[in-house]
Amino acid sequence: MKPIYVLVGLASLATLVGMAAQGAPAATQAYVAPRGAGGHPDINGVWEVMNTANWDIEPHAARAALAFRPGPFGPVPAKEVVALGAVGSVPAGLGIVENGPIPYTPEALAVKKDNQAHWLERDPEIKCYLPGVPRATYMPFPFQIFQSTEAIVFAYEYAGAVRNILFKDPGPAPVDSWMGQSVGHWEGDTLVVAVTGQNDSTWFDRAGNHHSADKKVVERYTPTAAGVMRYEAEITDPATFTRPWKISLNLYRRAGQDAQLQQFKCVEFVEELMYGRLRKEPLK
Amino acid sequence: MNRAKQALLPILGALLLTGVVAPAQAAAAYRAPRTSFGDPDLQGLWTNASITTLERPDNLKSLVITPAEAARLETANKAWLAANDRPTDPKAGAPPVSDDPGGYNSFWLDLGSKYAVVNGEIRTSWIVDPANGHVPYSEKGRHDAMAAGMRQFTNFDGPEVRSLGERCIVGYGSSGGPPMLNVLYNNNYQIVQSPGYVTIVVEMNHDARIIRLGGAHLPANIRPWMGDSIGHWEGDTLVVETTNLNPGQAFTADIRHRIYLAPDSKVTERFTRVSPAEILYEFKVEEPTAYTQAWRGEIPMRATKGPMYEYACHEGNYALTDILAGARAQEHKPQARATQ
Numbered sequence: 161m162k163p164i165y166v167l168v169g170l171a172s173l174a175t176l177v178g179m180a181a182q183g184a185p186a187a188t189q190a191y192v193a194p195r196g197a198g199g200h201p202d203i204n205g206v207w208e209v210m211n212t213a214n215w216d217i218e219p220h221a222a223r224a225a226l227a228f229r230p231g232p233f234g235p236v237p238a239k240e241v242v243a244l245g246a247v248g249s250v251p252a253g254l255g256i257v258e259n260g261p262i263p264y265t266p267e268a269l270a271v272k273k274d275n276q277a278h279w280l281e282r283d284p285e286i287k288c289y290l291p292g293v294p295r296a297t298y299m300p301f302p303f304q305i306f307q308s309t310e311a312i313v314f315a316y317e318y319a320g321a322v323r324n325i326l327f328k329d330p331g332p333a334p335v336d337s338w339m340g341q342s343v344g345h346w347e348g349d350t351l352v353v354a355v356t357g358q359n360d361s362t363w364f365d366r367a368g369n370h371h372s373a374d375k376k377v378v379e380r381y382t383p384t385a386a387g388v389m390r391y392e393a394e395i396t397d398p399a400t401f402t403r404p405w406k407i408s409l410n411l412y413r414r415a416g417q418d419a420q421l422q423q424f425k426c427v428e429f430v431e432e433l434m435y436g437r438l439r440k441e442p443l444k
Numbered sequence: 445m446n447r448a449k450q451a452l453l454p455i456l457g458a459l460l461l462t463g464v465v466a467p468a469q470a471a472a473a474y475r476a477p478r479t480s481f482g483d484p485d486l487q488g489l490w491t492n493a494s495i496t497t498l499e500r501p502d503n504l505k506s507l508v509i510t511p512a513e514a515a516r517l518e519t520a521n522k523a524w525l526a527a528n529d530r531p532t533d534p535k536a537g538a539p540p541v542s543d544d545p546g547g548y549n550s551f552w553l554d555l556g557s558k559y560a561v562v563n564g565e566i567r568t569s570w571i572v573d574p575a576n577g578h579v580p581y582s583e584k585g586r587h588d589a590m591a592a593g594m595r596q597f598t599n600f601d602g603p604e605v606r607s608l609g610e611r612c613i614v615g616y617g618s619s620g621g622p623p624m625l626n627v628l629y630n631n632n633y634q635i636v637q638s639p640g641y642v643t644i645v646v647e648m649n650h651d652a653r654i655i656r657l658g659g660a661h662l663p664a665n666i667r668p669w670m671g672d673s674i675g676h677w678e679g680d681t682l683v684v685e686t687t688n689l690n691p692g693q694a695f696t697a698d699i700r701h702r703i704y705l706a707p708d709s710k711v712t713e714r715f716t717r718v719s720p721a722e723i724l725y726e727f728k729v730e731e732p733t734a735y736t737q738a739w740r741g742e743i744p745m746r747a748t749k750g751p752m753y754e755y756a757c758h759e760g761n762y763a764l765t766d767i768l769a770g771a772r773a774q775e776h777k778p779q780a781r782a783t784q
Binding site for chain 1: 643649756
C-alpha cells in the first residue's frame with residue numbers, strides 16, 4: 161500500500177472514531193489512566209460533579225425556588241421557602257439525561273408532576289434519607305473511592321452513605337435496601353457496576369423524578385483525563401419507563417487540601433423537622 | 445499459620461503472663477500479608493461479637509477464667525438465649541401495661557456465644573488496665589457520666605436528649621467507637637485499605653471511619669461523630685489516634701456496656717493481625733480529668749463471612765416517634781400510670 165492510501169485510511173478511521181465518540185464519548189477516549197491495584201486504572205480519591213443535576217437531571221433554566229404557590233402575577237416561592245431568598249433558588253443546568261426527555265409512562269409522568277408539586281413533603285433528601293444510586297453520584301457533595309486489589313468501597317459525604325462493590329455476584333439481594341446491592345467488574349479501563357435490590361423510596365433529583373423497586377442501574381466509570389472520569393448509568397425500570405435510558409456526566413477528582421471528605425451526617429439536622437411536633441413543648 | 449508458629453504461641457502467652465513482653469510484640473510471631481502497595485494487610489470482614497464485655501461483671505473476679513468455668517458460663521448463656529427464643533404464644537393477648545414490656549427475643553440478637561480468647565487466655569473483660577476491669581472514673585468523671593446517663597434514661601422531652609442509637613445518628617453503644625465495642629447485634633466491620641488510608645465500614649450505622657495515614661487533626665472546633673482519626677504503622681501494627689470527639693457522643697449505652705468518653709479524650713487504637721483469621725484490637729483512653737489513669741483494653745476481631753447488609757436506621761425510625769409520642773400521651777393521661 162502506498163503512503164497516500166495509508167493516510168486516507170487513517171483519516172477515515174479517525175472520522176469513524178470521531179463519529180463513534182459522539183455517541184459514546186467515554187469508551188473511545190485515548191487517555192490511559194495511571195495503574196492502580198490489580199493493574200486496573202487507579203480511581204482512588206475524592207470525586208465530585210460540577211453540575212446541577214441534583215436540582216433537576218433534565219435541562220432546566222434557573223428558577224426562583226423548588227416550591228411555588230400562585231401569586232398575583234404568576235407563581236412565587238412557597239411560604240415555607242420564601243425566607244431563603246436567592247439561597248433557595250435553583251441554578252440552571254443542561255441536564256445529564258441522554259436523548260431526553262426521560263421516557264416516563266403517562267402514569268409515571270403524572271406522578272413526577274405531582275411529586276414536584278409536593279416536593280417539600282416528598283423529596284427523601286429533605287429528610288436526610290439515603291440517596292440511592294445514581295443520585296448519590298451527582299449530589300453536591302464529594303464521595304471517596306477506596307480501591308485495593310481485593311475491594312472497592314465508596315463513601316459518600318452526604319448522609320454518610322456507603323457502598324461496597326462486590327466482585328463476586330452473591331445472587332439476588334435477599335432484601336431491598338436504599339443503596340442496593342452493587343456487583344462490579346472491569347471492562348478494560350471501565351469499572352462496570354450493576355446495582356439491583358434498591359427500594360422504591362429514593363428519587364433522582366429535587367425535581368420529583370422517581371422510579372419503582374424494579375429499577376436496575378448499570379454504572380460505568382471510565383477515566384478520560386487526569387482527574388476526570390466519565391460516569392454513565394443506564395436505568396431500566398419497566399414499571400416506570402417505556403424503555404431503558406441513560407444519564408452521563410463528568411466526575412472530577414479533588415486535589416490537595418480539598419481532597420478530604422468531611423462529615424455530613426444530616427440525621428440530627430432534620431430532627432426538628434421530623435420530631436419537633438412531638439416535643440414536650442413544641443416551639444411556637 | 446505454620447506449626448512452628450503455632451507452637452510459639454503458648455510460650456509467648458506464658459511470657460505475657462510474666463509481663464516480659466508487650467502484646468504487640470507477641471503478635472510479631474505472625475507476619476501479616478502485604479497489600480499491593482506494601483502495607484500490612486488488615487482487609488476483610490471482621491467481628492467482635494462475644495460474651496466478653498467492656499467491664500468485668502460483678503460475679504467474675506479475675507481477668508482470666510479457666511476453660512471449665514468458661515464452658516459452664518457459656519452453657520448458661522446458651523440456655524438463657526434458648527429460653528428467650530421461644531415463640532410468642534398467639535393466645536397470650538396484650539402484655540400488662542408496664543414500664544418495660546421487654547425487647548427482642550433471641551432471634552434478633554447476634555451477640556456471640558463464646559468468651560473471647562486473647563493470647564491464649566479466656567477473658568472476662570476487654571479492659572486489662574486497670575486490673576479490676578472497670579473504667580477508672582475520677583470523681584468528676586463519675587459525676588459527668590451519671591449526669592449524662594441519667595438524662596438519657598429519664599428525659600423524653602425531645603429528640604436531642606435520647607440516645608444516639610435511638611436517634612439513628614450512630615449505632616448503639618460504642619459500636620462504631622472509638623473504641624469499637626461489641627453490642628447486641630451487627631458486630632461487623634469491613635476494613636479496606638488504599639494508599640494513604642485505612643477505612644473501616646462499621647455495619648451499624650453504615651459508618652465509614654476514614655483513617656488518614658499521617659497528616660494533621662481537624663481544627664479544634666470540628667468534632668465529628670466518631671472523632672477525627674489519624675493512623676500510622678509501627679511495624680505490622682496500625683496505630684490510630686483519635687481526638688476531636690463529639691461531646692454529643694460522650695455517653696453511650698448498650699445492653700452490654702455503658703461508657704462515658706470525656707469529649708477531650710485521646711483514644712489510641714492498635715490493630716495487629718495475629719493470624720489469617722484474627723486481628724488483635726487494642727485501645728487506650730486518656731483524659732486526665734475524667735479518669736484516674738489511662739485505661740486499656742484488648743479485643744480479638746475474628747474473620748467473618750459477608751456480605752454485610754445495609755443498616756439503614758433513620759429511614760425506618762418509627763421508634764423515636766413512638767418514644768416521644770408515648771411520653772406525650774403519658775403526660776396528657778396521667779391516670780395511665782396510676783392504673784398499672
